[in-house]
Amino acid sequence: MFEVLTAFLFCSEQLDTTARMSSEMECAKVVVIGSGFAGLAAASKLVEAGFKDVLVLEAKERLGGRVHTTKPFTENVIEVGANWIHGQKGNPLFKIAKEENLLSEGPWACKNMCRPGSVSPRDYFFREDGKLVSKALVDQVCARFSKLTEKAFDDEIGGKYRKLTLGAYLDGTFGNTSEDGQQVYEWCKRLECTDEACSSLYEISASQLSNYTELEGGFFNTLGPGGYRAVLDVLLRDLPQESIHCNAVVKTIEWDLVKESDCDEENHPVQIICENGQRFEADHVIVTVSLGALKEKARTMFKPPLPEKKLSAIENLGFGLVDKIFLFFEKSFWPEDCAGVQLVWKEGPEDKNVYDALLEGDAWKQTWFKKITGFDTVARHPTALCGWITGREAMYMETLQDREITDICVGLLRASTGWSVPDVSKTLISRWGSDPQVRGSYTFVPDGVDGVKEHNALASPLPPKDRSRGRMNLQVLFAGEATHANFYTTTHGAYMSGVREAERLIRYYSD
Numbered sequence: 001m002f003e004v005l006t007a008f009l010f011c012s013e014q015l016d017t018t019a020r021m022s023s024e025m026e027c028a029k030v031v032v033i034g035s036g037f038a039g040l041a042a043a044s045k046l047v048e049a050g051f052k053d054v055l056v057l058e059a060k061e062r063l064g065g066r067v068h069t070t071k072p073f074t075e076n077v078i079e080v081g082a083n084w085i086h087g088q089k090g091n092p093l094f095k096i097a098k099e100e101n102l103l104s105e106g107p108w109a110c111k112n113m114c115r116p117g118s119v120s121p122r123d124y125f126f127r128e129d130g131k132l133v134s135k136a137l138v139d140q141v142c143a144r145f146s147k148l149t150e151k152a153f154d155d156e157i158g159g160k161y162r163k164l165t166l167g168a169y170l171d172g173t174f175g176n177t178s179e180d181g182q183q184v185y186e187w188c189k190r191l192e193c194t195d196e197a198c199s200s201l202y203e204i205s206a207s208q209l210s211n212y213t214e215l216e217g218g219f220f221n222t223l224g225p226g227g228y229r230a231v232l233d234v235l236l237r238d239l240p241q242e243s244i245h246c247n248a249v250v251k252t253i254e255w256d257l258v259k260e261s262d263c264d265e266e267n268h269p270v271q272i273i274c275e276n277g278q279r280f281e282a283d284h285v286i287v288t289v290s291l292g293a294l295k296e297k298a299r300t301m302f303k304p305p306l307p308e309k310k311l312s313a314i315e316n317l318g319f320g321l322v323d324k325i326f327l328f329f330e331k332s333f334w335p336e337d338c339a340g341v342q343l344v345w346k347e348g349p350e351d352k353n354v355y356d357a358l359l360e361g362d363a364w365k366q367t368w369f370k371k372i373t374g375f376d377t378v379a380r381h382p383t384a385l386c387g388w389i390t391g392r393e394a395m396y397m398e399t400l401q402d403r404e405i406t407d408i409c410v411g412l413l414r415a416s417t418g419w420s421v422p423d424v425s426k427t428l429i430s431r432w433g434s435d436p437q438v439r440g441s442y443t444f445v446p447d448g449v450d451g452v453k454e455h456n457a458l459a460s461p462l463p464p465k466d467r468s469r470g471r472m473n474l475q476v477l478f479a480g481e482a483t484h485a486n487f488y489t490t491t492h493g494a495y496m497s498g499v500r501e502a503e504r505l506i507r508y509y510s511d
């Protein structure tokens with residue numbers, strides 16, 4: 001009898017605790033800053049777990065952040081930002097897209113970008129004098145280049161090369177080739193800058209590349225007619241419309257507002273103040289703004305200021321720039337079998353001698369267009385091409401008028417191919433570097449930086465562990481692609497980081 005009573009009391013006590021915890025969870029005020037994959041993943045996970053008071057504040061008029069699906073040319077989508085789902089196995093976004101039938105099928109399903117490891121036989125490589133580089137040479141150089149970069153990703157770089165930049169490691173191991181081969185090799189390095197979002201391979205660490213985990217399955221998985229926006233829509237399904245405020249630019253995050261002695265339930269430790277003067281109280285805020293935005297604003301945005309470790313991480317990690325130049329023609333002018341026009345130069349910007357010569361001063365601005373890797377055909381747009389450019393040259397390009405950029409690109413296409421290139425009828429040029437809410441494209445690890453340490457420092461919540469006190473813990477949490485030590489740069493990294501922070505809060509109310 002006594003045992004039954006004890007069990008009953010224990011059980012009802014447990015039920016009480018569970019009920020209290022679940023009511024605490026329901027009452028907890030959570031503000032998520034940013035509506036990219038990190039922010040929306042965090043918000044939808046929290047709502048799914050039973051949090052009732054979740055608010056997403058988004059500075060822009062639109063949702064999605066660096067996912068920007070638009071229809072500027074025809075009824076078909078163009079991706080101004082993220083385009084592919086990188087990898088299949090273990091990729092939660094690939095899983096969602098597959099389950100929801102959002103993936104592309106047919107010829108565009110897997111690849112639409114030229115990469116040394118996957119140069120298509122239909123990529124035309126043109127020298128600046130208009131000569132076509134032989135396919136055999138392109139294949140040979142690209143295969144050698146891919147082998148060396150794979151070694152870096154697989155952490156198989158030998159002793160003396162480990163301390164070098166990726167550019168120096170490649171130069172040291174690439175070996176001899178013909179003059180044309182050298183030019184294709186320079187193109188490979190230029191293209192690798194788009195994957196790494198860096199200005200030059202001579203500025204990023206070779207050994208740190210192995211911290212990035214490449215997921216199995218195709219690297220370039222293309223989405224169907226709804227584009228990336230359709231994947232975001234899956235997350236938005238679970239979020240009440242009123243829980244998302246657009247045009248809400250967060251200016252200040254005041255945290256640590258409640259002192260230990262202060263037991264007033266109505267007091268919340270965080271206050272978020274928007275540029276338009278709106279104020280929101282919160283128990284927890286999840287900051288998902290880009291590393292670029294943090295670089296610009298972290299020192300003024302937080303009161304009290306962020307700890308030095310966090311500020312160093314923001315400073316030490318790199319946030320690179322990749323821009324796209326979409327050229328839309330009335331009709332296509334390239335052969336049917338052409339997947340893209342790739343440009344190789346006698347003196348390309350990723351040639352070490354050229355890089356060294358142009359490092360100081362402004363002379364590189366005269367030849368900014370040499371950083372464009374080439375112009376690829378675009379999924380579902382049979383008369384459009386997309387040019388790719390990175391780094392300081394991309395930032396410089398952003399200062400020019402669309403007309404000037406377009407004229408230069410058409411000039412390049414005419415001079416290199418010798419084809420009859422018509423005038424462009426419409427253009428769309430991204431300007432991610434000038435975007436005040438993003439300030440770049442994605443994260444890279446500069447030479448000399450310990451990536452894992454800095455990604456983790458960026459991800460750690462505030463107040464720091466040694467200052468945590470009961471329910472005043474986990475006031476400011478950080479998500480976003482830059483906070484993921486293995487999947488940084490990607491949409492799935494952003495998504496996983498949002499889920500990580502939501503789960504941190506769910507555990508907090510369940511323990």
Ligand SMILES: Cc1cc2nc3c(=O)[nH]c(=O)nc-3n(C[C@H](O)[C@H](O)[C@H](O)COP(=O)(O)OP(=O)(O)OC[C@H]3O[C@@H](n4cnc5c(N)ncnc54)[C@H](O)[C@@H]3O)c2cc1C
Nearest residue numbers: 034036037038059065066082083084250480481490491494
């Ligand atoms: C050109 C380009 C191509 C890319 N291609 C790919 C690709 O093919 N595959 C891939 O996996 N990844 C790609 N990426 C990277 C991918 O887009 C990002 O890693 C991912 O979308 C980042 O999501 P996030 O939630 O971390 O940040 P974001 O998407 O940047 O979201 C942060 C949000 O915070 C908002 N914000 C900023 N400041 C404030 C403020 N003060 N107040 C309120 N809100 C604020 C921003 O407006 C933004 O909406 C690409 C990116 C670019 C730019």
